[in-house]
Amino acid sequence: MKEVVIAGAGLAGAEAAWQIVKRGIPVELWEMRPVKLTPAHKTGFFAELVCSNSLKSTSLDNASGLLKEELKHLDSLIMKVAEKSQVPAGGALAVDREGFAEGVTKALTAHSLVKVINSELKQIPDGRPLIIATGPLTDGAFKEAIVELTGEDYFYFFDAAAPIITKESIDLNKVFEASRYNKGEAAYLNCPMDEQEYQQFYQELINAEVFPRKDFERGKFFEACVPIEELALRGQKTLTFGPLKPVGLIDPRTGKLPYAVIQLRQDDKRGNLYNMVGFQTNLTWPEQKKVFSLIPGLERADFVRYGVMHRNSFINAPRLLTQSNQLKKEKGVFFAGQLTGVEGYLESTASGLVAGLNAVNLVRDKKLLSFPQETAIGALHYYLVNTMATDFQPMNINFGLFPPLSKKLKSKKERNLHISRRALETLDSFIRINNI
Numbered sequence: 001m002k003e004v005v006i007a008g009a010g011l012a013g014a015e016a017a018w019q020i021v022k023r024g025i026p027v028e029l030w031e032m033r034p035v036k037l038t039p040a041h042k043t044g045f046f047a048e049l050v051c052s053n054s055l056k057s058t059s060l061d062n063a064s065g066l067l068k069e070e071l072k073h074l075d076s077l078i079m080k081v082a083e084k085s086q087v088p089a090g091g092a093l094a095v096d097r098e099g100f101a102e103g104v105t106k107a108l109t110a111h112s113l114v115k116v117i118n119s120e121l122k123q124i125p126d127g128r129p130l131i132i133a134t135g136p137l138t139d140g141a142f143k144e145a146i147v148e149l150t151g152e153d154y155f156y157f158f159d160a161a162a163p164i165i166t167k168e169s170i171d172l173n174k175v176f177e178a179s180r181y182n183k184g185e186a187a188y189l190n191c192p193m194d195e196q197e198y199q200q201f202y203q204e205l206i207n208a209e210v211f212p213r214k215d216f217e218r219g220k221f222f223e224a225c226v227p228i229e230e231l232a233l234r235g236q237k238t239l240t241f242g243p244l245k246p247v248g249l250i251d252p253r254t255g256k257l258p259y260a261v262i263q264l265r266q267d268d269k270r271g272n273l274y275n276m277v278g279f280q281t282n283l284t285w286p287e288q289k290k291v292f293s294l295i296p297g298l299e300r301a302d303f304v305r306y307g308v309m310h311r312n313s314f315i316n317a318p319r320l321l322t323q324s325n326q327l328k329k330e331k332g333v334f335f336a337g338q339l340t341g342v343e344g345y346l347e348s349t350a351s352g353l354v355a356g357l358n359a360v361n362l363v364r365d366k367k368l369l370s371f372p373q374e375t376a377i378g379a380l381h382y383y384l385v386n387t388m389a390t391d392f393q394p395m396n397i398n399f400g401l402f403p404p405l406s407k408k409l410k411s412k413k414e415r416n417l418h419i420s421r422r423a424l425e426t427l428d429s430f431i432r433i434n435n436i
Helices: 013-020 063-073 076-085 097-109 140-150 196-204 230-231 287-294 345-363 378-387 412-433
Strands: 004-007 028-032 054-057 092-095 114-117 131-132 155-161 164-166 176-178 188-193 260-266 271-275 303-305 307-316 333-335
Touching: 004 013, 004 345, 013 076, 013 097, 013 307, 013 345, 028 378, 054 063, 054 287, 054 345, 063 076, 063 345, 063 378, 076 092, 076 097, 076 155, 076 345, 092 097, 097 114, 140 155, 140 230, 164 307, 188 196, 196 230, 196 287, 287 303
Parallel strands: 004 028, 004 131, 028 114, 131 333
Antiparallel strands: 054 092, 155 307, 164 271, 164 303, 176 188, 188 260, 260 271
């Protein structure tokens, strides 16, 4: 029987392998650890958790909680092992790291259809279908092989992502729509600052706490990716000549140039999400909330993704992938996990699940699956292939990615619960129709 080759046994690769072998198709699973460790990993276990032992909220009024529930409906190995290795964490799902990774490893190595090869890949395997899930630290010869395979130089090795906020949380009475010098359509929302507001923001920014970087993440930034707080330290007016320059942006309410302007750029096709232009940052998340809420119009901003700056490899998914995680230019190849631009443990798991199910359908000559946008899995993958290809950055699951409800609900919690109920009903119907 035809087998599926999987490169990488992290969360995505492990989940993909499980979804494939439980449907009776053999897997050749390549994992370089423990033969070669990454700077972040400590063991040779599959699905080793690096940054945290928390898999976030379990509540259905939280998008992460909804994603977990969807994965359970799809018999996710990662979710089954996580619940078995759970440790107390209030309303979150946290696990014993070693017990979790060991449990995932045992489940796959004990399966008769899984052949594990502990060796470092330096070129793209010949076998098809192929799932590439080598993770955010993909480097060296295999990184170059991916660049050659995709034909894209866009293979970011340093993730410099600005915060993203929901449009509904922006105080539209304090911002104005405009493009610089009125060129083209008014594509930006502009948050104007007077000098006093800017000085208060500047002082808070340069004194805010930042995340310490790991040894393997140290080094110089590309000039286009300098953290906003690093730019500010170069001088009090540096930002007003850089990302906050007001030139060409007349505030229609005053008829004058503001002292400084923060621009917000639409980040999704629906216009639900806005990116803070030039605000890549290494500030801690509480500090981002505190400092960026000083910006006029963003006092009550709902951050669906905070800014991050860390070592992270990912491909240009909007240009390269279909919603089934299949490579557009080579139908036998799928990508999964953080390489696709998803951010987070469960998001990587969902990505692996999508790739695994579609590799099975490819083997069986069946139509590939695109999950409905009303589901968490579908909303995330729709975003990956439909967002802006010229400035693509990783994303985690959040309710801003979902299609709006047909009726308005004032309570955010009630609205989120309605979205979750709709998602699970849609998913269950999708599972039945496609015999998943």
